[in-house]
Amino acid sequence: MKIAIVVQGRFHAFDLARALLDRGHAVTLFTNYPGWAVERFGISRRHVRSFTLHGALVRMLERLRAARWWPAHEALLHTLFGRWAAVELAREPWDVIHCFSGISEELLRVPELASIPRLLMRGSAHIRAQARLLAEEEQRTGHPLDRPTPWMLAREEREYQLADQIIVLSSFAQATFVAEGVAPERVMLVPLGVDTAAFRPIAQIVEQRSQRILAGEPLRVLYVGTLSLQKGMWDLAQIVASVDPQRFAFQLIGAPSPEIRPLLPRLQRHARLLPRQPHNSLPGHYSQADMFLFPTIQDGFAVVVTQALASALPIITTLNCSGPDCITEGATGWIVPIRAPEACIERLQWCDTHRHEVAAMVRRSYAEFQPRDWSAVAADFERVYAEIRVKDQYATH
16 A cells, blocks of 8 residues: 555554554655654655754744744644645555554645545544543642644544544544544544564563562552543652552652643652653663553553553553453452542552562463564554555445
């Protein structure tokens, strides 16, 4: 297939492009990353078309975001990239266009592209569901959050209508689209892959973890991700302050969002906070943990959960991410409701008093883990394309 992937930035598009290239497809990546930067991710610049001026504008204007200038520039940046992509795509034929939400309205309106299957990638829940969850969290905590603007809400909903198919990353995200009135057959689930080999510990590390748990040492509980209210920091602050520090040791890795600055002193009293770490250093942090806690309010996928699974860590996370898709309840972890710190505390305390079961879970997870790599994601992409072509054939007869 001749495939166009259109993304402002990187997200997981570079991984997908590389996997599709490995499977023999002709892929062109439309991005605001310069070609030399894309090559660092294993993709030759001959497969890249770059809007580098746009990338420079994004970097410059994001520095002004703290001054509340961002909403005024959001429309400029997204429509500018969308128009550029629309012009570039219209220059030649494609078998399929895979474009990310927020920057695709312009290309979805080009008449010359209307006969080409256009797959819209939405990395989070339906934007109205996302906005509602964040507004509720803002009201609950009393802290302002960075949430979708009315302009972006309207734009993305137009994109949903224009696209031939909407691609989401978790059953949670899929359910939000159906709940918002999108026909179920228009929303297809394609979970992400992960470089599981990098996060796969050696057997000795797993055995050391099991022995540490059985010896009654404080359970080492790890969180990785942005320290933000969207990721559940309001609840995590209550969790770390409520359990016995002689029984649990918390480590949180990630960059703090501005809205949680008032929470930082409380978090620092009860947990070790590390700034965002280089990707290649993360496996070492996972390998030294005993459990993984991710109380997110809303996540389209949550790659960190798959990293924790690859690391054979028992996981506690919420319904509102990919956890329900990849965690076997009671075997590799537990799913709790959002905004339920008491449920997380109860589960942590159960783990402390049922250490033989937790150690057995670690060993079983390590022995039975089945990785989903990027080749599997690319194969799912091919399946989605094939299903759309079949639908088109039926529609024309």
